[in-house]
Amino acid sequence: MVKADLTIDTELKGQIARARQAGATLDDTEPRAIRAWYEMVSQRVFIELRNGVIMGFPQTLLQGLEDATPEQLVAVEITSSGYGLHWESLDVDLGVPQLVAGIFGTQKWMSEMGRQGGRVKSDAKAKASRENGKLGGRPKRILI
Structure with missing residues (x-):
């Protein structure tokens, strides 16, 4: 059970990091x-x-x-x-x-x-x- 929680936690952190990077890219390229x-x-x-x-x-x-x-x-x-x-x-x-x-x-x-x-x-x-x-x-x- 603990190993599964760590995998989910790692996946979630990866998704958050990718979302932040995508947001930063849009912030740099889209008009604001x-x-x-x-x-x-x-x-x-x-x-x-x-x-x-x-x-x-x-x-x-x-x-x-x-x-x-x-x-x-x-x-x-x-x-x-x-x-x-x-x-x-x-x-x-x-x-x-x-x-x-x-x-x-x-x-x-x-x-x-x-x-x-x-x-x-x-x-x-x-x-x-x-x-x-x-x-x-x-x-x-x-x-x-």
């Missing part, structure tokens, strides 16, 4: 915020990363923040690791690596944003549609 703020004039949430890069995101793109008031948005907090942003009064958490990668919410949120973008009407889009129509429109589906 050192500062975050909301700017009312541009209606953007800004983050400053450890490497000095500053990025801004329109509040309307960020899931959970689209209808928030400026008073709620200025209360942004950075997690101790710099990995996330948190708004206590809104119960919203956003990951810094995800924001940097252009992921502003869940997969469903991002799909809906894409769908809305596809509905946008513009002169350029209308012109492109007319030009494509001159080429014969969509190719016919060939069923095999």
Whole structure:
């Protein structure tokens, strides 16, 4: 029984060591915020990363923040690791690596944003549609 406990203890220590190493690697390679703020004039949430890069995101793109008031948005907090942003009064958490990668919410949120973008009407889009129509429109589906 004692030998089995020692084996488990050794395995657990090894797992903990590997997890700590993986965490240290991510901490060195993934973007981490050192500062975050909301700017009312541009209606953007800004983050400053450890490497000095500053990025801004329109509040309307960020899931959970689209209808928030400026008073709620200025209360942004950075997690101790710099990995996330948190708004206590809104119960919203956003990951810094995800924001940097252009992921502003869940997969469903991002799909809906894409769908809305596809509905946008513009002169350029209308012109492109007319030009494509001159080429014969969509190719016919060939069923095999």
